[in-house]
Amino acid sequence: MSKPLRIAVAGLGTVGAGTLRLLQDNAGTIAARAGRALQVTAVSARDRGRDRGLDLSGVQWFDDPVALARDAEADVVVELIGGSEDPAKLLVETALRAGRHVVTANKALLAHHGTALAGLAEGVGRTLGYEAAVAGGIPIIKGLREGLAGNRISRVYGVLNGTCNYILTQMAGELEGAGNPQAGQNFETVLAEAQRLGYAEADPSFDVDGIDTAHKLAILTAVAFGCEVDFGSVYVEGIRNVSALDVAYADELGYRIKLLGLAQLVDGAVEQRVHPCMVAKELPIASVAGVFNAVVADGDFVDTVMYEGRGAGSGPTASAVVADLIDIARGTILPVFGIPAANLARLPSLPMGEHLCPYYLRLLVRDEPGVIADVAAALRDESISMESMIQRGRAEGEGEAVPVIIMTHETQEAQIQRALARIAELEAVVEQPRLIRIVDL
Amino acid sequence: MSKPLRIAVAGLGTVGAGTLRLLQDNAGTIAARAGRALQVTAVSARDRGRDRGLDLSGVQWFDDPVALARDAEADVVVELIGGSEDPAKLLVETALRAGRHVVTANKALLAHHGTALAGLAEGVGRTLGYEAAVAGGIPIIKGLREGLAGNRISRVYGVLNGTCNYILTQMAGELEGAGNPQAGQNFETVLAEAQRLGYAEADPSFDVDGIDTAHKLAILTAVAFGCEVDFGSVYVEGIRNVSALDVAYADELGYRIKLLGLAQLVDGAVEQRVHPCMVAKELPIASVAGVFNAVVADGDFVDTVMYEGRGAGSGPTASAVVADLIDIARGTILPVFGIPAANLARLPSLPMGEHLCPYYLRLLVRDEPGVIADVAAALRDESISMESMIQRGRAEGEGEAVPVIIMTHETQEAQIQRALARIAELEAVVEQPRLIRIVDL
Numbered sequence: 001m002s003k004p005l006r007i008a009v010a011g012l013g014t015v016g017a018g019t020l021r022l023l024q025d026n027a028g029t030i031a032a033r034a035g036r037a038l039q040v041t042a043v044s045a046r047d048r049g050r051d052r053g054l055d056l057s058g059v060q061w062f063d064d065p066v067a068l069a070r071d072a073e074a075d076v077v078v079e080l081i082g083g084s085e086d087p088a089k090l091l092v093e094t095a096l097r098a099g100r101h102v103v104t105a106n107k108a109l110l111a112h113h114g115t116a117l118a119g120l121a122e123g124v125g126r127t128l129g130y131e132a133a134v135a136g137g138i139p140i141i142k143g144l145r146e147g148l149a150g151n152r153i154s155r156v157y158g159v160l161n162g163t164c165n166y167i168l169t170q171m172a173g174e175l176e177g178a179g180n181p182q183a184g185q186n187f188e189t190v191l192a193e194a195q196r197l198g199y200a201e202a203d204p205s206f207d208v209d210g211i212d213t214a215h216k217l218a219i220l221t222a223v224a225f226g227c228e229v230d231f232g233s234v235y236v237e238g239i240r241n242v243s244a245l246d247v248a249y250a251d252e253l254g255y256r257i258k259l260l261g262l263a264q265l266v267d268g269a270v271e272q273r274v275h276p277c278m279v280a281k282e283l284p285i286a287s288v289a290g291v292f293n294a295v296v297a298d299g300d301f302v303d304t305v306m307y308e309g310r311g312a313g314s315g316p317t318a319s320a321v322v323a324d325l326i327d328i329a330r331g332t333i334l335p336v337f338g339i340p341a342a343n344l345a346r347l348p349s350l351p352m353g354e355h356l357c358p359y360y361l362r363l364l365v366r367d368e369p370g371v372i373a374d375v376a377a378a379l380r381d382e383s384i385s386m387e388s389m390i391q392r393g394r395a396e397g398e399g400e401a402v403p404v405i406i407m408t409h410e411t412q413e414a415q416i417q418r419a420l421a422r423i424a425e426l427e428a429v430v431e432q433p434r435l436i437r438i439v440d441l
Numbered sequence: 442m443s444k445p446l447r448i449a450v451a452g453l454g455t456v457g458a459g460t461l462r463l464l465q466d467n468a469g470t471i472a473a474r475a476g477r478a479l480q481v482t483a484v485s486a487r488d489r490g491r492d493r494g495l496d497l498s499g500v501q502w503f504d505d506p507v508a509l510a511r512d513a514e515a516d517v518v519v520e521l522i523g524g525s526e527d528p529a530k531l532l533v534e535t536a537l538r539a540g541r542h543v544v545t546a547n548k549a550l551l552a553h554h555g556t557a558l559a560g561l562a563e564g565v566g567r568t569l570g571y572e573a574a575v576a577g578g579i580p581i582i583k584g585l586r587e588g589l590a591g592n593r594i595s596r597v598y599g600v601l602n603g604t605c606n607y608i609l610t611q612m613a614g615e616l617e618g619a620g621n622p623q624a625g626q627n628f629e630t631v632l633a634e635a636q637r638l639g640y641a642e643a644d645p646s647f648d649v650d651g652i653d654t655a656h657k658l659a660i661l662t663a664v665a666f667g668c669e670v671d672f673g674s675v676y677v678e679g680i681r682n683v684s685a686l687d688v689a690y691a692d693e694l695g696y697r698i699k700l701l702g703l704a705q706l707v708d709g710a711v712e713q714r715v716h717p718c719m720v721a722k723e724l725p726i727a728s729v730a731g732v733f734n735a736v737v738a739d740g741d742f743v744d745t746v747m748y749e750g751r752g753a754g755s756g757p758t759a760s761a762v763v764a765d766l767i768d769i770a771r772g773t774i775l776p777v778f779g780i781p782a783a784n785l786a787r788l789p790s791l792p793m794g795e796h797l798c799p800y801y802l803r804l805l806v807r808d809e810p811g812v813i814a815d816v817a818a819a820l821r822d823e824s825i826s827m828e829s830m831i832q833r834g835r836a837e838g839e840g841e842a843v844p845v846i847i848m849t850h851e852t853q854e855a856q857i858q859r860a861l862a863r864i865a866e867l868e869a870v871v872e873q874p875r876l877i878r879i880v881d882l
Contacts, residue, residue, distance in 0.1 A: 018742070022591055022742050025741075026591060026592070026593055026741070026742075029593055029667070030590070030591060032667065032780045032784060033586075033590050033667075033779050033780055034590075035776075131588075137740075137742075137743035137744065137746060138746060139584055139587070139588025139589065139746075142583065142584075142587060142588045143580055143583075143584065143588070145474075146580070146583060146587075146764060146767070146768065146773075147572075147580025147583045147584070147764055148580065148760065148764065149471070149474050149475075149763070149764055149767045150463055150467060150471060150759070150760050150762075150763030150764055150766075150767060151467070151760055152467055152470055226470070226473065226474075284725070284728060284749060287725060287728060299578075299760060300466075300467070300756075301459070301463050301467075301578075301756040301757065301759055301760040301763075302578035302750065302751065302756065302757050302760035302761075303578065303750070303751050303756060303757060304750060304751070305578060305579060305580075305748070305749070305750035305751075306747075306748070306749040306750065307746070307747070307748055307749075308725060308746070308747040308748075308749070309743065309744070309745060309746035309747065310743065310744050310745070310746075313744075315741075315742040315743065315744060316742065316743050316744060318591070318742055319589065319591050319592055319740065319742040319743035320743075321591075322590070322591030322742075323587060323588055323589065323590055323591055325591075326587070326590045326591060327587065330775060332587075332773050332775075334771060334773075335476075338474050339473045339474055343473060
C-alpha cells in the first residue's frame with residue numbers, strides 16, 4: 001500500500017467536523033477503497049479552545065488558514081471556510097501554487113472564480129475538487145463529468161436549495177399530509193419555523209432569494225456544457241413572493257411550486273435561470289420533498305437521468321468531500337470542469353426577455369365593473385393569449401379586493417413584463433401583480 | 442493530445458450499433474473530455490452482410506469474436522455478445538490475457554464469474570468496466586464505487602428490470618391514468634402487449650422470472666459491500682403470480698407493487714433478494730414508472746441517494762459503455778469492485794427463511810362456514826399475527842369462491858411458508874395461496 005494521503009482542513013464548522021469524523025469512523029473502509037490511508041495532518045479554525053468532540057492530537061494547528069495552505073505538511077488542502085473572496089480565495093490559490101490539490105465545498109467561490117481557479121489548478125498539474133459545492137451528498141459533478149461523459153447535455157436543472165424546498169413543501173403541506181398545521185400558511189410563517197428548526201439561517205436571504213441556487217447552477221452549467229462559469233448571466237428570482245394563495249391555486253391546477261435552477265442550450269446560447277416554477281405534479285422533480293435536493297440531466301444518448309438525495313448537512317456534505325479525497329488518493333485527476341480550462345467555451349447568454357413559456361399570473365383587484373376588461377386589454381395589446389382565468393366568489397363589500405388568476409399560453413418574458421407593468425398601474429389593481437413561470441420538463 | 446484509444450467491439454446488435462453511433466456522433470465532445478480520440482479499429486459480428494447503417498470502412502472485421510479479442514489492434518475490447526459462458530467468457534479472458542482492457546454490458550457474465558474475472562483483470566493490470574451491465578444509462582457503478590466511496594453502505598435496492606416495471610406499471614394503469622385500457626388487466630395480457638411493443642422478449646422468462654434483476658443485484662451487492670459476487674445466494678421470485686386483484690388491493694391499501702432487487706447487511710451477513718414488493722405509494726421508488734430503472738443506496742454519512750433513468754435501450758446502454766471507455770482513455774483504472782479482488786470479503790448469506798417482514802396474503806376460498814376459522818388457526822399455530830383482513834361481498838352461489846386478503850404483522854418467512862402450505866391443503870381453498878412481501882424502505 002502506498003504512503004498516506006496527507007490532508008489539511010481549513011474550517012472546522014459543521015462540514016469540517018463531519019469530514020474529520022467520517023475520515024475517522026470509516027478509516028478502514030476508505031483505506032481499502034483508496035489503496036492508501038487518508039490522514040488529517042493539519043487543521044485551521046477560528047477558535048482553538050472550542051470542544052468539537054474531535055481527537056486532534058498529533059494534528060498541526062494553524063490559526064491562519066492561508067498559512068495552513070502554504071506551510072502544512074499536506075498533499076491536499078480542504079477549504080471549508082466559505083465566501084467568494086479572501087481568505088477562502090487566497091487560501092485556495094496559495095494551496096494550488098504550493099503544489100497541493102484542493103477540495104472545497106465553496107459554491108460562491110467556484111461561481112465567481114471557477115474558470116480562473118480551474119486554469120490555475122491545471123497549470124500546476126493539481127486538481128480542484130468541488131463535489132460538495134453542488135447538491136451536498138449527491139455525486140452529481142462526478143455524474144455529469146464522468147458518468148454521462150459520452151453525451152452532449154442539452155439541459156440540466158434541479159432543486160438545489162434545501163431551505164427553499166423545505167419552505168415550499170411545508171407551505172404545500174405535502175410533508176405531513178392534510179393534518180399539517182403549516183399547510184396553507186404563508187412564506188413568513190414557514191420561514192420562521194424553518195429558522196427555529198435550523199433549516200434556515202438567521203439571515204435567510206442567500207437561500208430564499210435564490211443566490212445559493214444560482215451559485216450551484218452556474219457550476220453545473222460549466223460542467224454540463226463545457227463552458228466558462230458565468231454566474232453574472234444567471235437570472236435570479238427567489239421565493240419571497242410565493243404566497244399561500246399561489247400554492248393553493250397551483251395544487252388546484254395540477255402543479256407544485258418548486259424553486260428550480262435550470263440551464264439549457266438554445267441555438268448555441270446558454271440560458272441560466274433560477275425562479276419559482278410551476279411543475280406538473282406527476283413529474284418526479286415535483287415529488288422532491290423537504291430538505292432533499294435533486295438534479296436532472298438530459299443527454300442526447302442517455303435521455304433523462306435524475307439524482308436525488310440530501311443537499312446539505314454535515315454527513316452528506318462530508319461524504320462528497322471525502323469522495324473527492326478518495327479520487328485524489330486513487331490518482332484520478334481530471335480537468336476541473338471536464339475539459340481543460342483553456343478550452344472552455346465562452347458561450348453567449350440568452351437574455352431573459354427572450355424566454356418563452358406559459359405564465360401563471362396572480363392579481364388582486366377591486367371587485368368592480370370594467371377591471372377584467374382593462375386587464376384583458378393590457379394582455380391583448382402585448383399579443384398575450386389567455387388559456388384560462390379563475391375569479392371565484394365575490395368580495396364582501398362592493399369595491400373590496402378579490403384575487404384573479406390568469407394562465408397564459410406561451411408568451412415571451414419581455415411581453416408579459418410590459419403587460420404586467422401596465423396592469424400594475426390600473427387603479428383597481430391593489431397589489432403588485434405576480435407571475436410564476438410554468439415549466440415543461 | 443495523446444494517441445487515440447483503439448477500441449474493438451464484439452457484437453453489433455442494438456447496443457453495439459448504438460455504441461458505434463455514439464462514438465461517431467459525439468466524437469468531438471468525447472475527444473475533448475477524454476483528452477484523446479476514441480477510435481473503433483475492429484468489430485466482430487455474426488453477419489457481415491447486414492446493413493446496420495454504420496460506416497465500417499477502415500475497420501478490421503473478425504468473424505470470430507475470440508480472434509478479435511486476441512488479434513485486433515486495440516487497447517480495449519468491448520464485449521456485447523451476452524451470456525454467462527463462452528464465447529463471451531472466453532472472449533473477455535482472452536482480451537485481458539492479451540493485456541487489453543475490457544468493457545462489457547454483460548450482467549450474466551459478471552454475476553456468475555465476476556470475482557474471478559476481476560482477479561484476472563487486476564492481475565494483468567487492466568480494468569474490466571461494466572457500468573452498462575446494471576441499470577443501463579444510470580451511472581450507478583461509478584456512483585457507488587466512487588461517488589459514495591466514503592460511506593459504509595448498509596443497503597442497496599432498486600427497480601432493475603424495465604420489462605417487469607413496464608408490466609407492473611401498466612397493470613396498475615399508472616402510465617395513462619384512469620382511461621388506460623390495460624389498467625386492471627392481468628399479467629398475461631399486459632405481457633403480450635409488452636412483447637408486441639418490443640419491451641419484452643419472445644421468451645420473457647429471463648426478465649419476468651427475476652433472473653435479470655438478480656444478475657444486476659449480485660453485481661451491486663459486491664460493489665456496495667466490498668464482497669465477492671454471490672449470485673447463487675440471491676433469493677429470486679418473479680412477477681408471474683402478481684394478479685390484477687393484487688394490484689387493485691395494493692392500491693386500496695396505499696401501496697404499489699414493484700419488482701425490487703434488494704441487498705442489505707444484517708449483522709455481518711448479506712441478504713440478497715428479488716421478489717415483488719408492496720411499497721408505500723409516497724416513496725420515490727413507488728413512482729418509478731414504465732421502462733425506467735432506479736437504484737437507491739443507504740450510506741452511513743450520505744443517508745439516502747436515489748438514481749433514476751432509462752435501464753435499457755440502445756442509447757442509454759451505449760452511454761454507459763462509452764463512459765467506461767472515456768474513463769480508460771483518461772487513465773482512470775480502479776479495482777473492478779472498488780477494492781482489489783483478492784480482498785473482497787466472503788460474507789455469509791442470510792437464509793430467506795429467516796427474513797422478517799409483514800406479508801400480504803391472497804386466498805381464493807369457497808364461501809362456506811368455517812373457512813376463515815381454519816385459515817386463522819393455521820396462522821395462529823405459527824404465531825402469525827393478523828393486522829387486517831378484507832373479505833368483501835358474497836359469492837353468487839353458495840360454495841363459490843371469493844378472494845380473502847390478509848395483511849400480517851411482521852413475521853418470519855419460514856413461518857409464513859409453513860402456514861401457507863397448511864392453508865393450501867384446506868379443502869375450501871381453491872387456488873394456491875399467494876404472498877407479497879411488504880417492504881419498509
